[in-house]
Amino acid sequence: MDTVLRILHAAGGWHHGLHLRIESPPYMALVIEATDESGPCGLPALSVCHYGEQNGDAMRDPEMCFELGFAGGAHLNPFYWRNDYVGVEQWSRFLREDNYCVHTQLHAEHERFARLWDNNLRQQGFAEAFERQRSQHA
Template structure:
């Protein structure tokens, strides 16, 4: 998710109060926000979601949650995927009864989806849209 990392860097980095909403018509708005809880490995977590609306309800299409790691270089490691329009919620890495659980095939699907989504976000110009709507400092 190089595009999200670039936006995050331009926004001043991860912080507990992080909330970014990027409007980029004709695409659904993109929301990047820090989560209240750490990821399954105890690292800071980030939610990335396209938000739409159906019958007045906020819909995620999709939402992915990532742990923000810095080993080697800044990177995002997925652990959650959700799409409200199709009613699917998936955890590929999680803690259950104090044990770390990992579903390798599902995690690989999440990684592949994140790569495709990142290419789409880059092509759709979300980093540039963030720059345009960001308040200019004097």
């Protein structure tokens, strides 16, 4: 998720209370926010989401949660995927009774999806849209 890392870096990095809403028409807004809870390895966690609307309700399309790691350079490691339109919620890495658990096949699918989504976000100009929004509010 190099595009999200680029945006995060430009925003001053991860911090409690981080909330970014990036508009890049005609695409759905992208929301990047720090979560209140750490990820399954105890690292800072980040939610990345496109929100749509159905019958007045906010719908995640999709949402992914990542842990922000720094070993070997800044990187995002997925552990959660959700899409409200299809009614699917998946945890590929989690804690159960204080034990770290990984669904390796599902985690690999989350990693593949994150690479595809990152490519789409880059092509859709979200990093540049964030820079424009930031310069307009400066």
